[in-house]
Every structure is written in C-alpha cells, then in structure tokens.
Amino acid sequence: MISQNIIATVVAAAVGLLVGGLIGHLGTKTVSSSDTEKISIMEKLVADKWESEEHLNHKIIDMVNTDNLRNNLMELAKFPHLAGTERDHQLAHLIHNRFMKAGFDTADLVSYDVLLSRPNRTNPNLITLEDEQGQVIFTSAYQEKSLQKDDSDPEFIHAFNAYTPAGDVRTEAGRGVVYVNYARVEDFDKLEELNVNVSGCIVIARYGKIFRGNKLVHAQERGAKGMILFSDPNDVALEGVEAQDVYPNSWWLPGSGMQRGTTYMGDGDPLTPGWPSTAQAYRLKIEDADLPKIPCQPIGYDDARVILEKIGGTPAPGDDWKGGLTGVAYNLGPELQDRYSNYTLRLNTHNVLQVHRSYNVIGIIKGEVEPDRYVIVGNHRDAWGYGASDPSSGTAQMLETARVLGQLISSTGWRPRRTLVFCSWGAEEYGLIGSTEWVEEHVDKLKERAVMYLNTDTCASGPIIHVPGSPLLWDPVTAVMKMVPGVRDGATVYDEWKAYQISQNVTTLKMKTLGSGSDYAPFSFYCGIPCVDMWFRRDKNKNDISIYPSYHTGYETFYMVDKNVDPGFRIHQGCGRIASLLLKYFADSLIIPYSLQHLPEAMKDALDTFKKSGTRDKIIRIYEKYTLLEESLTNFTDAAATFERELEEKRTKNLDPVTIRAINDQMMKLERVFILPAGLPGRPDIRHAVFAPSQFDNYATSGFPGISDLLHNIEELNETERLKKEEEIKRHISDLTIMVQRAVSLLKDFHMI
Template structure:
C-alpha cells in the first residue's frame, strides 16, 4: 500500500527506535491484532525496508496473548476472599502495635510467615536502628488548670474504654512524636490564644486583629495542614507551647451526644485524641540522607530539625475546659468550631470568673535508638529479573490501627496469598515483584526511607514503579494519587473490577460517578491527584524519582467536608469501628486488593510497560494541578 504500512508490534520501544517518523499509536481493543499505522509519504524510501526487517525480526514473538491475559486477570479478581481479609484485619488490629514494640515485631514475623507460605523466592527481615520519640509510660503528658494552687482540671492522657476490648494496657498515652519534654505555664488569668487551624494565615490574622501570641500557648484544632507545620508556625510566631485538639466540627458533625458517636456511629467521642508525628522531614532524623544501619554515623539531636516547644494533643471534651475560660475578641466566623451552643473567643485573657486561673502544659517525651524491621518478599521475574515492580504498606500503628494501616496490611496479605496460588500453578511474572511491609512509617516514613536510601542506586536504575496501599479502607470512594505515567493504568484496571457499592457496575463507574458529584466540571476521566509526601510512596517518588501511586478508598467528601476520617490515630480506630461502620461486608477491602493486584500484574507482566505520557491539555492541566497539590498532601 503506497502511503501506509502495517506492522504488528510486541515491543513498542524497538519500533520507536527504528521509525522516528511514527506519528500516532492507535489503541487496540482486547482480542484484536495489535497494529501501528503510520503515514510514510514523507519518510525516506530506506525506512520501509528497515521497518520490514523489524517486522520479520519479531515475527516469532508476535503472538497475541490478550485472551490469556484477560483470563488470568479475571481469575485473579475472583480469587480474593473477603473472609480472609476480615480475619487478617481482626488479627492485625487486636492489639496496639506501635513501631519497635514487641507486638510490632510479632506482626513482622507474621507477615514474613505469610510471604513464605505463598512460596516467594526470598523473604527477609531487614533491620534498622532508628531514633524514635515516645512518651514516658510512667509519667503521662498532661494539661492542668489551677487556681490558687488547687487543681481545677487535669486532661485525659488516654481514651476512655467505650466498647469492650478498647482499653488495652499497652496502648500508648496521647503524645505527638518528636516534640520535646518541657513544662510551660501561663500567668494567672492570661496566656492562651486560640489560633483556628494553626496555619500561617491564621497567625497572620491574629496580628491583623492586634493579638500578640509571643510567650503564650497556642490552642489550635487539627485539620487542613500537617500537625508538624502547626508547631513550626507557632514557634515562628513566638508561642512557647502548643495544644492541638480535635474539634467536633471535624470529628463529630452529627453532634456530641453518646448516641451520635462511637460506638454507635463512626464519629469520634470527646475523649478521642489524635496521636502523630510532627517531624518535618522523612526518615530517621539523625541519619538524613543515609540509612540507619547498625554502625551508621548519626548527627546529634541538636543538629536535627526537631521542634523546640512542647506540644500535646487532646480531645474536644478536654479542649472545651480551656475554650470556655477564654475571653477576648470573638473569633472570626470561619474560626467558630462545632461545639454546640458555644462561641469561640481568641484570648489571650481568661474571662472574669477565671481571672486567677493558670494553665500548665507538661510533657515528658524522649527519644532513643530502637530496632525496627521491614519485611521484604521477592518473586523473581522470568524474563526481566533485574526490573522491579514494588508494592508496599506500612505495618506499625499508633494504636490498634484498624484503618491506618491494617486495612492496607490485610489487603497486602490477601494479595500475597492470591499471587502465591498462581506461583504454585507454575506462573511467574515477566519482571520481579517485591512485596514490602514497612516499619516505623508513623514516625516519618522511616522504614521505607531508610530502605530506599540503602538501595537507591539499584532502585533508580531498575525500579519500574511502586504501588502504595497505606489506609486501604476508610470509606467507599476511590481516591488515587499517581505519577502521570500511571494514570491510564488505573483507568483501565478499574474498568475490569466489580464495584464495591454495586457489583453490577465497575470500580471505574463508581469512581467516575463520585467524581462527577465531587466536581461537576471534572474531565472525562476520574480525577487522579498528584503525589504528595504523606506516605511511603514519597521516598520512592521524591527521593528516587520512581513512578509511584497511592490507592485509598476513603470518605465521601461531598457528604463529609472534613480533613480526615474522624477516628484517625485515636484509641477508637478499632476492628469494631471498621467492621461495623466502614466496611461490614469487606467489599471495599476486596476492591482495594483487586485494584492493587491488577496494577502490579500489568506492570510486572506486560511486554510493554503500561506507561502513557501525558499529552496536550491533560499534561498542561496536570502541571498546574501538581504545583497546587504539592502544598496539599494529606496528613501522615
């Protein structure tokens, strides 16, 4: 044919090398012959012969394997077992498992055993000696209100047991990691300033209103920005301490009565306290840029970028004890919280009834070197064993961690089991697949960062992609963050998987319908956000430059205008909570596992890595959106 030529291709990169004049790659539906059509009227005559040679060279390996691929994908989807995922989650979340505790180490061994049962080619525990910050178990952090030497109020240091089994004695007291030990007290009748969400613009608003926070304690609510940034802002504006509370507007939107909160609904009771790291970097604070191996050089605590003022998280039932004593100007309308029938004021003065009251913030956190383990399991590739597709989830939690991270670990273990069944039937991926269970993520992505730092040269030259499933399930709506190269991968994979709300639809259908509700002007495909820095994908993507993605089924943001699911990082993030109010049938866990498993299947097994370069307006939109999203990554 004079102007056109038809060449069947198995490896696109070879064709691109041979024919720089190729203009367009046509999408080929499953089951049809894969062809590329190019116009060659402007191409040199010799190119036709070159392309014919390429066609002949690959004639033997051009077999159409679409049908076999589809059959395996369908089989993989149907091998997921929701009962297994339920049992995985029950076991993983039955006890607190903060990093480097005996229970965390026990779970590392459990995960290692599951990898071995699946028949992986190699499984190992990879230890790191990490600098971790924890409270004194014998001297809890507290906030005290006193008048004339008499205690009027002492804050809770742990959640009250509401549902049977919530009160494990090993549960860590409320604290914010990597904040110092210290005691600060106000003068009688003055010394606390309410600063909304503790954003920079909130502190600047106080200055506009003529309120000086220097030497006072900042009282801020959780949400909008990372807790570490709240503390850094407070330091920069001169505060000598900070208290962070969960406001009913964000965690108890249906009301604070007992019938409106846990254990009757998913909303947070007044004693729920959000723990969390405040470190502004990633990895071990004392080994920035290199791995925390046994004999690693460590900088001093003074050299590290850790906070200088004490900080303590509290629940809203404790926060009201402070808020109701504040006087001063009424807070702006958009600073008013959700405590019913109450008007928030700014301070710094206490009201006339509390003119002799002083507040003392006392914390007893300290840091030390502790050993934490990553679990690494490898399925060796049959054709490209030196190309790595990685999937990971962190194992440690601030408490029971039934959503963060154990919903992700429950999914990971079932994905491991499913892959093991294929291995036992003789299947082997084209590229190597590496399964990762990270330690000490909650303290600042430490386990994953140290491993990436130790293996950076291999990863940068060999890694194809990293898939992250941190909090796999905290609601029914799919949210994906991903490198642009992987957008089409998730669009295509989700079209193959039954919906988690309606199995007559696909996950893609439900994802798209939600996006239309969330953003009516949304583009043709569902929104895939830019990667931030809030989970274990960050060291791969930001430090390693490796394409990455994060899969998370989360709350309906149209229905719930809140920053995070209400029980996040509290003592009420339990198996009872998740199995009763989030995913009773474990269809969402199953959906998360299916999306993750098919994504790594196609990344590891496709002859052509399923990357699509962003083109035209979609690429331009992504760049603008990426610049915005870099400042809006979700909390750790």
C-alpha cells in the same frame, strides 16, 4: 542502560531463532531440543502475558476473598503495634511467614536502628488549669475511655505528639492562651491583622486541613511556647456528640478521642538524613537533628471545651473560625474571661527520645524474563494503636494479594515477566522511616530498575476510591478500575469513581498528583519513580471532613471497621482486586503501560495555575526567560504525543527484544529526568522539581513547588534579600527549562543523542 547480560541473552536467542529458521528453510524435518529451547526463550522475550493470559485476570478477581481479608484484619488489629514494640516485631515475623507460605522466592527481615519518640508511661503528659492558690481545677485525660470490650489494652500508648520535646510551660494568670483555628499560615496572618500576638503564649488549634507538623512549625515560628491540638466536633462528630451519635454506635469520634501523630517535618531517621541508618552510618547528635523545639500535646474535644470556653479577648473573626462545641464562642484570647482571670494554664510533657530497632519485611517473586525490573507494592505495618484502618486494612489487603498471586503460581504455573517486590514498612508513622531508609540504602538500584510503586497505606476508611499518583500511571489505574466490580452500587469501581467525580462538579475526569504523608514519598520525591497511592476514603458529599474521625485514636479498632466502615469487607476486596491486577498489569505487559501524554499535560496545568493567579506576570517581571520554560513544555507535549503515536505503530509489528527493552527504558526513565540532585531550594530531601508536597502543608500536592516556595513572601524582604531571592528564582527556572528539554531529548529515537 541495558544490562549486558540481557543483551547477550536476547542476541543469543535471536541468533538461535534465525538459525532454526534457516534450518527449517533448508528442509530439515526435525528441530533439536537446543533449537526448541531457543525458540521458547524468544517466545518468552516477546510475549505480552497481560493480553494473552486474560483468563488469569478474571481468576484473580474471583480469588480475592472477603473472609480472608476480615480474618487478616482481625489478627493484625488485635493488639496495639507501635513501631519498635514487641507486637510490631511479632507482626513483622507473621508477614514474613505469610510471604514464604504464599510461595515467594525470598522474604527478608531488614532492620534499622532509628530514633523514635515515646511518652513516659509512668509520668503522663498533662494539661492543667490552676487557680491563684495553685490548686488544680482541671486535668486533661491522656487515654481514651473504654466504650466497648476490646477498646482497652495495657500496652496502648498514651496520647502524645511524637518528637515534640519534654517541657513544662505555663501562662500568666488570666492571659496567655490563643485559639489559632487550624494553625495554617493564613490563620496566623489573620491573628496578626487582628493584633492578637501569640508570642510567649500557649496556642490551641483544631486538627485538620494541614499536616500537624506544619501547625507546630507555624506556631513555633510565630513565637508560641507550647501548643495544644484537638479534634473538633465539626470535623469528627457531625451528627452530634451524644453517646448514641458516636462510636461504638457510629463511626463518629467520642469526646475523649485523641489523635496521636508525628510532628517531624523530615522523612526517615532524624539522625541519618540522606543516608540509611545501618551499622556503618554516622549519626547526628540529637540536639543537631531538626526536631520541634516547643512542647505539644493532643487532647479530646471534651477537654478542649474546658479550655476554650474560658478564653476571652478578641472574638472569632467569622464562622469559619468557629467549631462544633455548643456554647463555646471560640474567642481568640490571649486573655481569659474575667471570671477566670486568676487561672493559669500549664502544659507539662515528658516525652523521651530513644533509638529502637524497626524492621521492614521484603518479599520477592522473581521475574521470569526481566528479573532486574521491579514492580513494587508497599504498606506500612506500625500504628499508633490498633490501627484497624491505618495501616492494617492495607496490610490485610497486601497479605491477601500475596496469597492470590502465590496461588496463581502454584496452581497455574504463572510467573511474572518482571520481579514483584512486596514491602511491609516499619516506623512509617514517625516519618516514613522504614521506607525512606530502605530507599536510601538501595537508591541506585531503584533509580535504574524500578518500574512503579503502588502504595496501599489505608485500604478502607470510607467508600470512595482515591488514587492520586504520577500522571504516567493514570491511564493504567483507570483501566484496572474498569475491570473490578464496584464496592457499593456501581457496576465497576471506575463507574463509582466517575459518578463521584461528577457529583463533586469536576468538569474533567483527571486524577490528582501526590502530596506527601505516606511511603510513596521517598520513591517519588527522592527517586522520580512513578507512584500511585490507593485508598478508599470518606464521601465528601456526605461528610466534608479532613479525614476519617477515628484516625490515630484509641477508637480505630477492628470493631469500628467491621461494624461501621466496611461491613462485609467489600471495600477491602475492591482494594485487593485493584492491587493484584495493577501489579500483574505492570509485571506482565510487554510494553510497560505508562500514559506519557498525561505528564506534560499535568505540568501545563500546574503552570496554568500561575497564569490564573497572576503569578506568571510576577515571575516574568523577575525573569523574562520564563517564557522559554513554557515553550519547552510545548515541545515536550509534542514529543510525548509523537512518541505514543509511533509506539502504537510499532505495536503492530513484531518487535525484537532489544527494541522492546529500549522503549521500556525510555519511558521508565522519563520522570527521573525531573530529579534535582541537590533537591528543591531549601529542601534537599525533596528532589522532584515538578510534583512534590507543599512547603506549608506536607499533605498537599504542589506543581513546580520550587517556584512557589521561592516566591513566598518575596515582597516582604528587604532589597538585598529580595535581589538574592530573585537570582535563585532565575536559576531554578533555568534548571526547570533544561530538565524539560532533556525530557524531550529522551523521547527521541533511542539511537539518537
């Protein structure tokens, strides 16, 4: 909806210009100051500052400074800064002060009181092996070994998995431990096929492939009573586990490195689902929150070896179940080997749930022409430790981007057309809490006013740019990548990205859609705001691993990034340049530079996967009107192509401000069409019906996820349950078809309903 104030402004300006023109036509030789002001207003309303001020784009590229980025990271990663701790609060104030120093119009500390989880510092979580006399013969470590001078800090959090309960579980003597590979659905299915029962057992799994919370859910659903997670050398130490092969001599993880992390499957404060955790909020009882039910603890691969080498029972079913611990067979269990038949494994955790205060920092540069349109950038601040890559490399970039754009204002008089919003999120690591609470508090404003959201969680964890996002943003991101000098040996970041895609045997150069796992999730999956997540990550040609080795461990230090990840800080610089330019592109372009046709194209690609897998035939047997969804998508593809073709024609004309505003609103609201008010079936907090995280891996993206979710294991249901599920599928496909038709209608000329 077009703001009445904006309409009044543009109409007044247009009338003023017309009057001035008439006066000029009648021969008046002087223009009054009032008329001059009206002409100036009109010029601002119809100016495309992105195109007319191209010299500023080059200036931005030159201004992003590697020394500033390095100094920022050194300060941010100096001490551990777990969410809700004193150091976290100190950094919130530091960022607030930097925003104000940069010349922002406002910067606010926004607090929420949220449920967090901590280990007991005086009673650490332990995994032990005991013999038949009850003598402890092995005890797991709960902190990493200090390997260089800045590794150790008294405030560094003990290893734990957030939101897992305190618990004390143990196996029978000689049996009750099962190795479950990566704890994916297919891994548990394979165990069932091999008659390896995990019910009543403690399971041990490798980190990687899927979100750790999904691993715990899968274990819990199969009846396990406890879980141990470890990072295997095949994922974190590919060049060997000797001292010379790992940190601090390389980026590979030493044997005592332990990945901390949340296991909460929701987003936001667990006690206030769907609503902001403000003073007025109703809070659930902790026992009513949807939190994990069984204890879980991470360990390093040195300690994992001690457990795994004692497991007997069923052999590993193939090489893909075997990791990189030499001399370990990776047997499945549940029996221990004969010589350990009197051993008992005990998992004893002491995690505590408590409400803590967490801060977001929200900095604003007010737009000059459209202050009610928001171009948003965000990065979380909290870390499981020093967090030098995640998130502090992103925070270092955001602070430099704030400085650059602030200096642009003070040195050139530039001011963005639309409002820029900089967000430092709190408590992301626990479950995207700060961003989710803020979105829940401001959801109505954001749905009406947000143009796009740029997420920069981790700028530097490797050399390869990765920019999954809404298809509406693929072309503008590509355009900016082509402007920015390469961070390795390419002329531009785009050239490097293209070369990497080709090396991965990608036949069509397309970006990916979003899974979950960072602060874009509430913007995208709850509000339908176009989002992009930018980070530089590992080179899979060299290291085909799930994520960078030091992730969430005590070795994710400034030393690690400075010496092993980004010496010279060119990756950080590339990240800062792209972020600064992308924000300016969307803030200053007269017509918002969305790429409309990619949206129906990506939707068609998602439906094509159903066809390739044979799922389409299964769907049509359930609901023959599925073909109407495909027809509607064809209509949407045509409508988007027509809209973009006509828009190019309109660009050649002198568009009036009201038309410009209407065109932008049409495009800005397009992805919002696909928001289901009640959420996906069984997932009320995930409302994006077209692109959303997979139900079985929160990190992965899924096209038309509601269809996939409803079809999962439908053949295994009894007839009553199956028929009920089929009715849900019919209804959901009907909803999708109507949504696509609404998208077609939205792209009609805006005077038509």
